[in-house]
Amino acid sequence: MxxxxxxxxxxxxxxxxxxxxxxxxxxxxxxxxxxxxxxxxxxxxxxxxxxxxxxxxxxxxxxxxxxxxxxxxxxxxxxxxxxxxxxxxxxxxxxxxxxxxxxxxxxxxxxxxxxxxxxxxxxxxxxxxxxxxxxxxxxxxxxxxxxxxxxxxxxxxxxxxxxxxxxxxxxxxxxxxxxxxxxxxxxxxxxxxxxxxxxxxxxxxxxxxxxPWVSLGASGQANDSGVPQVDAVYAGEDATVQAGVTITGINGNANITKAVAVECFDEPLxxxxxxxxxxxxxxxxxxx
Known part of the structure; x- marks a missing residue:
């Protein structure tokens, strides 16, 4: 808080x-x-x-x-x-x-x-x-x-x-x-x-x-806790578009994968x- x-x-x-x-x-x-x-x-x-x-x-x-x-x-x-x-x-x-x-x-x-x-x-x-x-x-x-x-x-x-x-x-x-x-x-x-x-x-x-931060889980979704019962906590955390800009592969950088893009930003709930x-x-x- x-x-x-x-x-x-x-x-x-x-x-x-x-x-x-x-x-x-x-x-x-x-x-x-x-x-x-x-x-x-x-x-x-x-x-x-x-x-x-x-x-x-x-x-x-x-x-x-x-x-x-x-x-x-x-x-x-x-x-x-x-x-x-x-x-x-x-x-x-x-x-x-x-x-x-x-x-x-x-x-x-x-x-x-x-x-x-x-x-x-x-x-x-x-x-x-x-x-x-x-x-x-x-x-x-x-x-x-x-x-x-x-x-x-x-x-x-x-x-x-x-x-x-x-x-x-x-x-x-x-x-x-x-x-x-x-x-x-x-x-x-x-x-x-x-x-x-x-x-x-x-x-x-x-x-x-x-x-130490939210990242993609094994299933490729944003819940990295290993506890599927808390999926609701992480709903929407796998976003790869910020301010209308697609973060994955930005500026032709293939190293910016979905996993990297997700870790770059927190999403509100x-x-x-x-x-x-x-x-x-x-x-x-x-x-x-």
């Missing part, structure tokens, strides 16, 4: 968001510079203040909907990792670097939850608790909390979904003081996905190599598709 994507989603329902923020560019610059000096615990209050100033006394319902959608996804990610660390006695995460990595990712997700709750204030959606989740996806991943390999495979699906769902479009922020910080936050999310992939490679002893994926991990009665 990152501020670039939050603002991008808000722009879809409020085309004037940047105009609202632009007159306060100096204040925005101070805020994001301040973010380097204050703790994560203080950031939600600061971000909430920015939105209040941009919109006056209240935030439009449509904007709150975007932020609450983001909050729901962050709750899911937090509970997925937190349960693995504190309440899954049959799951053995290797001590040392592996446990440290999962703990750090969990803490990042917790910080994102607190950030969004602070921005939404009283408009924040009801908390999604662990009891509302089903990380087996209805039994599809029945051993997710007893098999470390399955746990990492599902983690990869979550992280790759997050990168696609909240992919930043830095171009809309060109010239805005928020750009630098937003890109820094987005890069952390991408590193989660990359690191989980490298952890899967390490677990296999190197016999199966998961590249629309909200409806993300909701469908998220709902796989929520019990009936609690779906988004």
């Amino acid at each position: 990152n501020i670039v994507n939050i603002l991008e989603e808000i722009e879809k329902v409020d085309g004037e968001i940047y105009e609202r923020l632009n007159p306060r560019r100096a204040a925005m610059k101070d805020f994001f510079n301040m973010g380097k000096k204050i703790t994560l615990a203080a950031m939600p209050l600061a971000l909430g203040s920015v939105f209040q100033k941009a919109y006056g006394q209240s935030t439009p319902t449509a904007v709150n909907d975007v932020l609450n959608f983001a909050l729901a996804l962050e709750y899911l990610e937090y509970h997925f990792y937190n349960h693995a660390l504190v309440a899954a006695p049959t799951l053995t995460i290797p001590a040392g670097a592996a446990t440290a990595a999962i703990t750090l990712i969990r803490d990042h997700e917790s910080a994102h939850v607190n950030l969004l709750k602070g921005a939404l204030g009283a408009s924040a959606r009801a908390e999604i608790t662990y009891a509302m989740t089903d990380f087996t996806a209805g039994g599809t991943f029945g051993d997710v909390y007893s098999n470390y390999g399955t746990f990492l495979a599902v983690a990869q699906g979550f992280e790759d979904t997050g990168v696609r769902a909240y992919k930043g479009q830095a171009g809309v922020l060109a010239g805005n003081a928020v750009l630098t910080t937003a890109l820094q936050i987005h890069s952390v999310e991408a590193r989660h996905a990359s690191h989980i992939r490298q952890m899967r490679t390490a677990l296999s002893g190197g016999t199966t190599v998961y590249k 629309d909200k409806a598709s993300v909701v469908n994926i998220a709902n796989l991990f929520l019990k009936t009665g609690f779906k988004l």
Whole structure:
């Protein structure tokens, strides 16, 4: 989750968001510079203040909907990792670097939850608790909390979904003081996905190599996870045309194959598709 994507989603329902923020560019610059000096615990209050100033006394319902959608996804990610660390006695995460990595990712997700709750204030959606989740996806991943390999495979699906769902479009922020910080936050999310992939490679002893980025799977489709049940996460990632330009064989270069072209670009995932994926991990009665 990152501020670039939050603002991008808000722009879809409020085309004037940047105009609202632009007159306060100096204040925005101070805020994001301040973010380097204050703790994560203080950031939600600061971000909430920015939105209040941009919109006056209240935030439009449509904007709150975007932020609450983001909050729901962050709750899911937090509970997925937190349960693995504190309440899954049959799951053995290797001590040392592996446990440290999962703990750090969990803490990042917790910080994102607190950030969004602070921005939404009283408009924040009801908390999604662990009891509302089903990380087996209805039994599809029945051993997710007893098999470390399955746990990492599902983690990869979550992280790759997050990168696609909240992919930043830095171009809309060109010239805005928020750009630098937003890109820094987005890069952390991408590193989660990359690191989980490298952890899967390490677990296999190197016999199966998961590249740090999305690439073509053995079937020639974009799902390189080796888990066909998560095909929806990678739908559309095998695109070879960007901005109307065919990337394969570009400029007569035969070395630019489909596999190379796919790895060069991330593809966005629309909200409806993300909701469908998220709902796989929520019990009936609690779906988004």
